[in-house]
Amino acid sequence: MNKQITFAVSRFDGETSYIQTYQLDYQSGKTVLWWLNAIKEEQDPSLTLTVACRAGLCGACALQVNGDPVLACETLLDPLLMQGQVKIEPLNAFPLVRDLMLDWRGAIARMKSIHPWLEVENDQTSSTGCVQTQMEYQEVKPYVACIGCGICASVCPALAGEGFIEPFLFVKARRLIVDSRSSDRSRQAVLKAVRPYLQNCLHCGLCEEACPKSVSPEKAVSSMVTDV
Ligand code: SF4
Ligand code: SF4
Ligand code: FES
CATH class of the missing domain: 3.10.20.30 (Beta-grasp domain)
Known part of the structure; x- marks a missing residue:
């Protein structure tokens, strides 16, 4: 058998x-x-x-x-x-x-609330292009590998309490803040949206440990704390 x-x-x-x-x-x-x-x-x-x-x-x-x-x-x-x-x-x-x-509607609503889209400066248009050098790409590289699987959220102890958002949202926020093509206005909007949550990260590192793409939401949080 x-x-x-x-x-x-x-x-x-x-x-x-x-x-x-x-x-x-x-x-x-x-x-x-x-x-x-x-x-x-x-x-x-x-x-x-x-x-x-x-x-x-x-x-x-x-x-x-x-x-x-x-x-x-x-x-x-x-x-x-x-x-x-x-x-x-x-x-x-x-x-x-x-x-x-999974029901992603709540997470997607929170994603929209942090303005996670690239808004470029006025001098970067579809005809002029939004050129990024290799050096500039290195800044966003630690964050672009995020595939939005939700695994970091599933292990995050801070999400069990009030006043926190899914860890991958900090990855999205950081990726836009360090993107050389982002306008100052959109950088400020993203930072303002995530700022109230940064202090509630426990810096336990469980998100990075569990991430199948070796992305670190914890590092995204830490780097934005110094931006505030
Ligand atoms: S576990 Fe990693 S790849 Fe998945 S959503 Fe979180 S940061 Fe992104
Ligand atoms: S380091 Fe912060 S974001 Fe990551 S699992 Fe711990 S509390 Fe959540
Ligand atoms: S089906 Fe797309 S990551 Fe598994």
């Missing part, structure tokens, strides 16, 4: 949360996302999750495996198996739509 894996998956039907187990024949070298798709295709099409790029680029597939937040599409299951069993849960700190699908 083939070796089997038991998946204990958190389900949410819009009102009630419960755990559902699925058993599948083991295959080596498959990602967590591959297995979740196998569950959907072979056993339960109602299992709901979000996926887009399948290449570690969009952040849509972030979830927890045995309590650790990961990107399902770039995480192999084999090292995470515990005696043939694995627990799959949604990220912490987000409301749910269904099963493993």
Whole structure:
């Protein structure tokens, strides 16, 4: 008989949360996302999750495996198996739509509130271009790798209290403040929007530790504290 894996998956039907187990024949070298798709295709099409790029680029597939937040599409299951069993849960700190699908509406509203878009100076137009040198790009490089997966928010202890926003929003803010193409007006608007929250970061570093793209929201916060 083939070796089997038991998946204990958190389900949410819009009102009630419960755990559902699925058993599948083991295959080596498959990602967590591959297995979740196998569950959907072979056993339960109602299992709901979000996926887009399948290449570690969009952040849509972030979830927890045995309590650790990961990107399902770039995480192999084999090292995470515990005696043939694995627990799959949604990220912490987000409301749910269904099963493993997060409700991002609150986070997106907070994202809009910090003005996270590039507003250039008037002398940079679509005809003249917004040229950035390699040296100038080095300033934004530590922040552009953020894919907005939400993992940093799911581990951030400061988010449990009042007066804080998702750590990746500080990354977005810092990225715009140090971007050579940003206008002074937009830099000031972003800094003003995040300033009330900076003091509430605990500087625990959990966000950086958990980030699958090696981005540090904590460093973004620290560097903006010195800007204030
Ligand atoms: S900082 Fe890292 S963990 Fe947070 S949203 Fe960006 S990529 Fe994800
Ligand atoms: S360093 Fe700050 S932003 Fe990062 S997890 Fe800790 S409290 Fe949250
Ligand atoms: S599906 Fe895009 S990062 Fe996993």
